[in-house]
Every structure is written in structure tokens, then in C-alpha cells.
Amino acid sequence: MPEISEQEYSQQRLQQVNEALGSGMFVYVRKLLQNMPAYDLALILESSPTKSRTILWQLIDHDHHGEVLEELNEEVRKGILKNIRPEKLAAVAEGMDVDDLAEVLRTLPDSVYREVLNSMDSQDRSRVETALSYEEDTAGGIMNTDTMTIRPDVTVDVVLRYLRLKGELPEATDSFYVVDRQDHFIGAVSLTAIVTSKPEEVISSLIDEEITAINVEMPETEVAQLFERYDWVSAPVIDEEKHLLGRITIDDVVDIIREEAEHSMMSMAGLDDEADTFAPIVKSTQQRSIWLGVNLVTALMAVAVSSMFEEILGQLAILAILNTLVPSMGGVAGNQTLTLVIRGIALGHVGESNSKALLYKELAVGFLNGIIWALLIATVVALWKQDMVLGGVIAFAMLMNLTAAGIAGVSIPLILKKMDIDPALAGSVILTTITDVVGIFAFLGTATLFLGT
């Protein structure tokens, strides 16, 4: 075992590669990259500035290009594919899994995509075209076609003899699929059952009832849930007529789980979950500016509400100074509820059956926290400015806004979900608008009533 951690080791290697690249020691870089697994090569490409990526790509052993493409983040991959000629891409494609190749092809411009398909041999092309005919985020889009099938009436001994003849199995094969002559899926027999059963045992008696087939149109997030629920390593995929089409393996499911969990976090900041950390400056600026624009509209709404109270703001500068406090606390409290509910929806904890209970709970939490912070801030302000009325005004606004934040934090994501809008993406903007508007209105409105002259 190395004394340093994996992460430090990765960083050291990355530095080594980049320094060698900077000094133009290309032969050395090529040597460094030679024995790395595809995952590490992808990590190095993702961690390097865009201008180094093209050179690094050339220095990677061409036989590994396919595997590296499979591992790459989508945005980074697109950048690299732009610089590869279609004929070359067809050569790279040969070594790739059908599901990964289909994923790569989907991101290409139409003309290039056609050209790549045309330069493939007809058998490969038809396999890829089948994969492309399924929706990207469904079981069909992530399945592979390298299944091992057997007939129900053969014995374990026959299977073992066949396997010895074959000499190898597709990766992550933990079960064989039993099919009839029309390729209808009958059931699965685990590799474990094959090695622990007597040679004369008939396959049909070994079928594992726990392994059920996945419909080709099932969304990939549900596929991931099934894998988590039953601890599967692989699962068969069938069509409506129960024809066996392929299988899904755990490594693809792991990617889905990671992407799904990252998606919420990135979306809440208005970022694409496939965002390239080292994207070119102009591209990043463009991507970010959309979100900033949306937020400017939100911020201008807060300004508009404040401007309704121009008169009292002109009279009392202290109101201007304190005006940010209530919206800020409301935003933080609302965002906590929002995050909890978004995670709850993703995990399947929150839905129609318990949304009312959750609403009451968060309303109560908001109200209680409202009381706590209202009392505290009222005391601080009353002592600081020797003004009990001002203290009362800000306390009232705080209580109103934290209660509103609790209600908004639960209802916004649920309403968005119903409208088929991603709550992680739109939720926080809408929430902040509400907590800003309610906060300013409650504070300056009450102030006008009690402090205006």
C-alpha cells in the first residue's frame, strides 16, 4: 500500500503529466499514460485545461481511446470529439460497448454521426442502430447486448462444457438467461447455482425467482432503484412481448446513481450536472450568465417592492440598514426546507400521500424558528437603537417570513414536480423571490404603519 492517499497520488500524477507536457517532453508523457486504466486517463483529461486536452488525447495509446471516451464527462467528451475526424472515430468505436457507443453518438452533430455509422461494418452498425432506437434515459439506452442465453432443458453439465469451450464470459456476468426458441425470456440462473448444483441437474429447476426482467422502456432512475432494492449485479431487459433484448450491469447503474445525486446539487446552483470544471472562459461565462439573468429579475422584484416604500426609507435610514436582515434569514430557512424536500422526492420519501403531513411539520418548524429569531433580533435592535417599536416591527416581519419560508419550501418543489419542472433547477429562484418579497413587504409595510409620520 502506498503511504499517501489515492487522491494525493492522483494529484501528484496529474502534476507530473502537466509539467512534462509543459516542457514538451511528449515521449515521456506518452510513457506515463501508457499503463493507466481508462478511468485515470479520463480523470487527467477532465482535470486539465482545454488547450492541453487535444495533445493529451493524441498521446494516449489509440487502442484505449474507446474506453476513455466511455469514462469521460459528457461536456469534456464533446470538446474532444469535435477535433476527431469521423473515420478515426469509427476506428475508436470498434472497441466500445454498444450502450456507451450509442451514448457517444447521440452527442455528435447529425452529419458526423451518419458518417461514423456508415464507416462501420453492417453487423456493428445494426447493433448500434438498435441501441439508438431506445430513449437515452431508459433501460434500453443503458443496456448491453452481450447476454449469455441457455435453453431450459439442458443440464448443468452441458452448460459447463459449453462454457469451457467458449473460454470466456462477458464482463460482470453473474447469471445466464433462460430463453425459449423464440427468444422469450423464461428466467435467470445464477452462476452460483451452476457451480453449486449437481452436473445432472436440469437448468429449468435452477431458475432464480428473485431476478425479474426489466422492461426496455423503464426510466433509468427506476432501474437504479431496483438495483439498490435487490442488490443486483446485472439484470435482463425485455420488450413488451417478453423477448430478451439485453442486460444492464451494475457499473452503469453506479454512474446513474452518482449523476442523479450530483444533479440536484448542481441544478440548485444553476449549473449543468455535466459541466466541465475547466471549460473555456467564454463558454463558462455564457452558461453562468443565463442563471445570473434569471436571478437579476428576482433581485429587481425585491428592488421594486422596496421602492414602494421609498417615503419611509427616506425618513428613517435605520430601515434601509436593517432591510436585508429579514429576507436573508427567510432565504436560508426556506432553502433548508427546499433541500430536504428535493432530496425526499428523489429518494421516494415524499409524495402526495404524505405531503400534507410534511407541510404541517415544516410550517411548525418555520413558526418555532420564527419565534426564536424574532425574539432575539427584537432584543438586539431594541437595545441597540433604544426603540421598542422598531424591535417589534422586525420581530413581526421575521416571524411572518420564516413561516412563509416553511410553507414555500414544501409547496414549491411539490407544485413544480406536478408541472413536470425540475424542482432542483427552478425551486431556489422561486423560493428566494417569495422570501425576499414577503420579507421586505412585512418589514417595511409594518414599519410604515407603526413608525411612519
Add this chain to the structure above:
Amino acid sequence: MPEISEQEYSQQRLQQVNEALGSGMFVYVRKLLQNMPAYDLALILESSPTKSRTILWQLIDHDHHGEVLEELNEEVRKGILKNIRPEKLAAVAEGMDVDDLAEVLRTLPDSVYREVLNSMDSQDRSRVETALSYEEDTAGGIMNTDTMTIRPDVTVDVVLRYLRLKGELPEATDSFYVVDRQDHFIGAVSLTAIVTSKPEEVISSLIDEEITAINVEMPETEVAQLFERYDWVSAPVIDEEKHLLGRITIDDVVDIIREEAEHSMMSMAGLDDEADTFAPIVKSTQQRSIWLGVNLVTALMAVAVSSMFEEILGQLAILAILNTLVPSMGGVAGNQTLTLVIRGIALGHVGESNSKALLYKELAVGFLNGIIWALLIATVVALWKQDMVLGGVIAFAMLMNLTAAGIAGVSIPLILKKMDIDPALAGSVILTTITDVVGIFAFLGTATLFLGT
């Protein structure tokens, strides 16, 4: 295949269970719960209010209690364990995997934990005590001891005969571990190799070089990276002297990956990643109030900065109205950079070797976006208030703050990481403080210079 989605189905079932529970139809509920897998039972418990959980727990078939505990979220599990007597818990523990049982025991109060251990038989107790001797978040903490070992000098035929005698294998067994007489790990032989090789082949010639052993002290996040890198289904765990101690399986790794990805999102909102969606109101209020308190301090710092400009705020009410605009945009922009960098650190993309390049990039992105929004907001304000100087003042402040946001968004998480503080937890508070202070200072400061009388 059902016509409705998995998620809708879960929600329907949850509603069914809760309605039946509400009407006191306990026998029916028990029947509903009887044939559900442990994952679904855990989901139902997690999705129910705390007061229903105790009853539901009683209605779940007691033989399934162990499996359900394994699947439960930590906070929910603690709540349920509080109500179980130690003797009962010992009975539940019998059916559990050693790694999961150790995890459960760690969360118990010392007295209960001792009592549970004492009521177990000595063999089980010693296995659990060994598991407990390893750190929770390391390979030792997540490994299981159910390994299949074989000697290097036997033949495939002998192994197959042994397996047939044994009749079953531990879950997710995709390879056997070859050990010498002192239990030193020599290598792994895949189940695939066993079934595809000739009966007379010797085990030592079938060792798979791709499967390397994991040190028992390796942090679990690094274990997860290795599984992702090499697409492992299971991996052996060894100590410093290369003794085989156990193995880690992909289902535990999937949990780690999900938790890790959720952790960032929850921490950024100041929530614990094991937070119970339906926690009791008082508990939730307490947990949230800490974060709100921290944010109140931040908000008061912004108030303090504003109060330094009381004079000019008193003169020009329009400054009070516009005062939220620049800090708000800075907060959003900074948060985007922060989120990108936090994800980059978690994925191993960002470290010392490329932090400078990232800083320049985000500085440039912040500056460019600063120019865009400065120009836009200057135009809006100049047209609205017919005041070119005011437009210039807010434009300058916007440019300053978005640039500062870019710098802060990259440097804060990197500095926190170096200080061993979780960037996801502390990052956004510190960032918001900076963008608030810089934004208000730049806006009101410049206004004092150019608009003050």
C-alpha cells in the same frame, strides 16, 4: 410490467399502509408488509411520521427486522432503536451481516451496546468485536467476513466438487481468494475463470491480476473510487501483513457513493446528510436553528457595513432601495463557482496542481459576467432614475463584486480543504459574508464618493 411507474406505485402502497394504519386495521397492515423486500419496508418507515413508526415496526415480520435495520437511514434507525429492549435487539442482530450490525451498534448508547454484545453467543460476539475494532469510515468498517478461500495448488475440479458439496455461496460472490496456510492473500480467482477452465487446471494459474487487495485502513471514499475505476463487484481486504480479513461488496459501495454525493448538497444547506425528512418538530427546529444562528451573524455583518453609510442612506432613499441588488448577484455568482469547485474536489478534478489555473479561469469568468451585468444594470438604472452617475456607481460595484465572487468561490473551498474543514458545510456561509460585505462596501462607498453632498 405495471402501467404506473415504480415511484407512483411506492406512493400508492405507502398511502394504503397509512390509511389502514389510521383506521386501526393492524392485521391488514401486517399482511401488506409481509411480502415486501427490506428496502421497501425501510422506505415506508422513512416516509412515515415518527408516531406511526413504532407501530409499523411492530407489524413488520420480526424475522425481517435485521434486514430492515440495515437499510434504514441512520437518524430514523436511532429513533426506532430507542424503543427496542436490548434482549430483543440481540435476537434481531442474529440475522444481520457483521458490517451492518457493527454500524448499528456504533450508534447505540454504551450501556445498551454492551448489553446487546453480552447477550450474543461468543462466536458472533467476537466477530462483531473485530468489526468494531476498525474505524467506521474505512475498508474495515464496511467489510464482511464471509469470504470463500481456496489453496493455490488444488485443481478446478476439486473446487467444483467442494462447491457442490457446500451447496451455496455468500451473496455477490464473483471470485474466490487464494490464500496460503497462514491465511496470507495470494490472489483472486474469478468465478468466471472457474467455469470456463478445464477441470484439471491448477488454481494458481488462474489468478486474476486485475483484482488487487484493499488495505483494511483505506478510507471508504477511496474504496468507492477503486470500485468505480475497475468496475469491481467485490474486493478482498487485507491487513499490513497481507492476511486476508474479509471482502467488500458493491452494494455497500453503492451506498457510499450515494451518501457522498448527497452529503455535499445537504451540507451546503446546513443539513445533516442523514437528516430524517419526518423528524419530530422540536428536533428539526433545534437542528435548523444552529445554521440560522450562523447566518444571522453573517447577516448582521452586512447590516454593520450598511450602518457605516447611514448618512448617505439618509440622504438618498434610492440607495437603500438598490442596496440589495449587488450583494444578491454576487452571492449567486459566487455560489455557482463554489458548487463547481466543491464537486471538482469530490471527484478528484481539483487539487494543488491545477488550482491556479482554475482561479484564473473563474476570475476571468467573474470579470466578464461582471461587465455584462454592470452594463445592463447601469443602463436600467440610468434610464429609470435619469442619473448617469448612479448608473456608473452601481455598475462599478457589480463588476467589483462579481470578480470578488469568482476569486472567493475558488479560494474558500481550497483553503477550507487544507484546514480540514468540510468546504460543503462552511463554504457558502463564508462566501455569502464576503459577497455581502464587498457588495455593500463597493456600492455605498462609491456612492458616498460620487453622490454624497
